[in-house]
Amino acid sequence: MFRMILTHGLIAGVVVGVPLFMMGTLMADNPPTGAVGMAIGYLTMLIAFTTIFVAIKRRRDVELGGVIRFWPALGMGLAIALVGSLCYILAWxxxxxxNGGDFIASMSEQMVAERQAAGASAAEIAELRTQMAEMQRIYTNSFARFAITFVEVFPVGLLVSLLSAALLRNPRFLPLRTA
Structure with missing residues (x-):
């Protein structure tokens, strides 16, 4: 089972990490922002974590004779999500x-420019600059940055794990078809 977790977790990590790295380096000067950037990111995460469903189904059908309980399935899904999330953190x-590690500073300037273009007051801009300065201070701490990045990706894996475990615990849901 450890091999299956590692294999599917690394596949998920590559599927989520390579696009992150490519967009983060090739599109560093003009990254997708706002709803478009979030949609691309979370859709990629969702696609990557479909490996959780595949791994649980394979374990249920091939190794366990068509039956798996909820908690073991959830544990396996969470382990795969953890491996994939760690790959995502490494890619980030x-x-x-x-890029020189100056992501928050460039994001801050971009957010300030967007707010100014939207007609925000000077007080709102000053408050945004203060918040972003605090975020930049926090982001310089490696552990805090790892935690922030982990919280960005792991909930998607958690959700897919819960859904997969709930669906696949029923042996009549997508049963193995033998010829």
Whole structure:
């Protein structure tokens, strides 16, 4: 089972990490922002974590004779999500290393420019600059940055794990078809 967790977790990590790295390095000057950037990111995460469903189904059908309980399925899904999330964190750290680690400063300037273009008052802009300065201070701490990045990706894996475990505990849901 450890091999299956590692294999599917690394596949998920590559599926989510490579696009992150490519967008973070190739599109560093003009990254997708707002709803478009979030949609691309979370859709990629969702696609990557479909490996959780595949792995639980394979374990249920091939190794366990068509039956798996909820908790073991959830545990397996969470382990795969953890491996995939760690790959995502490593990809993000690689993006920061390639780009000089100044992500928050450039994001701050972009957010300020967007707010100014939307007609925000000087007080609102000053408050945004203060918040972003605090975020930049927090982001310089490696552990805090890892935690922030982990919280970005792991909930998607948690959701897919819960859904997969709930569906696949029923042996009549997508049963193995033998010829």
């Amino acid at each position: 750290e690689a993006v920061l290393a390639v």
